Amino acid sequence: MQGDVSKKIVKQLKIFISPKKEKILNEFPPQNIKVYKTLAKGRTFKDKGGLLNAKIAREFFKEAIELHSRFVDAYAELGFTHMMGYEELKLSKRIALMTENIDKALGLNLNLSIENS
Numbered sequence: 001m002q003g004d005v006s007k008k009i010v011k012q013l014k015i016f017i018s019p020k021k022e023k024i025l026n027e028f029p030p031q032n033i034k035v036y037k038t039l040a041k042g043r044t045f046k047d048k049g050g051l052l053n054a055k056i057a058r059e060f061f062k063e064a065i066e067l068h069s070r071f072v073d074a075y076a077e078l079g080f081t082h083m084m085g086y087e088e089l090k091l092s093k094r095i096a097l098m099t100e101n102i103d104k105a106l107g108l109n110l111n112l113s114i115e116n117s
Contacts, residue, residue: 038064039074046081054084075105 042060045053058081064074079101082094089097 032067035064035067035071035074038067039071039077042074042077046077046084049084051088054081057081070108072105072108075101075108079105 038060042057042064044057045060046057058078061074061078061081064071065078068074079098082089082097082101
């Protein structure tokens with residue numbers, strides 16, 4: 001729906017959109033409902049807490065990323081699960097994993113904002 005609104009605004013303003021930017025507009029939000037359902041399942045397990053639920057949540061978030069590699073929320077949630085405190089990894093490794101995914105989410109979000117401006 002957000003993509004449709006963006007297209008209507010562009011059409012009304014008679015703005016030229018490059019093919020690259022048009023492709024990005026068509027990608028967001030993901031049209032595949034399975035992406036959202038997968039993210040929701042991951043959030044359900046994340047919200048329950050605990051080591052096993054965090055691991056299951058991560059798998060759902062990774063699946064959402066596989067379904068849509070530019071889905072910001074999935075990267076952010078994946079990063080967050082590394083800092084839930086239930087991981088057997090050392091804190092420094094958890095921070096690195098969290099930072100990696102949060103940086104991806106921020107980069108995608110900034111790119112989307114810049115490319116659509």
